[in-house]
Amino acid sequence: MTAPEDIDVVVITHGHPDHIGGLTEGGQVVFPNARYMFGAAEFDFWKRGENVREARKFNRELFVKIVVPLADRATFVKPGDEIAPGIRAVDAAGHSPGMVAYHVESQGKRLLIWADTCGHYIVSFQRPDWQLDVDDIKDKAIATRKRILDMAATDKLFVAGFHMPFPGLGMVEKSASGYRWVPVGYQLNL
Numbered sequence: 001m002t003a004p005e006d007i008d009v010v011v012i013t014h015g016h017p018d019h020i021g022g023l024t025e026g027g028q029v030v031f032p033n034a035r036y037m038f039g040a041a042e043f044d045f046w047k048r049g050e051n052v053r054e055a056r057k058f059n060r061e062l063f064v065k066i067v068v069p070l071a072d073r074a075t076f077v078k079p080g081d082e083i084a085p086g087i088r089a090v091d092a093a094g095h096s097p098g099m100v101a102y103h104v105e106s107q108g109k110r111l112l113i114w115a116d117t118c119g120h121y122i123v124s125f126q127r128p129d130w131q132l133d134v135d136d137i138k139d140k141a142i143a144t145r146k147r148i149l150d151m152a153a154t155d156k157l158f159v160a161g162f163h164m165p166f167p168g169l170g171m172v173e174k175s176a177s178g179y180r181w182v183p184v185g186y187q188l189n190l
Contacts, residue, residue: 004030004031005031005033009034009084012036013099013102014039014096014098015042015043015063015096016096016116018162019162021066024066036075038074039099040077042100043067044098047063049064077100086104086105087102089101090102092117093137094138094139095116095136095144099116113159114162116162117148117161119132119163120132125172125175125179126175128178149178153171153179157171158171158184164181
């Protein structure tokens with residue numbers, strides 16, 4: 001089993017509490033030897049704290065407390081940057097101002113880790129143009145959702161979606177009403 005001290009890179013998609021809350025425990029960094037990867041625009045937005053909507057004020061406080069102290073151990077990435085061989089940052093801004101997804105490719109297999117691009121496995125797929133309250137920049141989130149759903153369906157990518165049903169892995173198919181989430185069985189006989 002891998003110990004927290006053995007982790008050397010931690011990649012963050014965006015700065016919402018459910019994605020940064022586990023970086024510290026009791027005020028101590030959980031992964032003491034890790035380098036952290038943050039989207040440059042995402043980090044900058046939360047650090048500056050300008051134009052943070054009221055519903056996200058606590059989020060901003062948490063970000064400043066947990067993430068800002070990690071800046072000296074961080075690498076700030078932009079869409080298109082290669083994080084490591086076969087791992088590329090993808091623009092997924094909207095749900096959060098600088099959210100980054102990650103396209104992973106190895107031995108001819110591809111996976112898109114899209115973070116919170118889709119908040120619900122039915123609504124976000126059948127009605128990608130609907131605004132979600134949890135999206136920080138609503139119009140941008142809609143455009144991103146449409147673009148990424150189309151990319152995943154067209155390129156037949158496996159997807160890891162953070163708020164998709166267990167096990168959170170699947171594919172996207174085009175349907176008459178938009179798109180459809182096709183879950184991958186958790187036995188992963190791929």
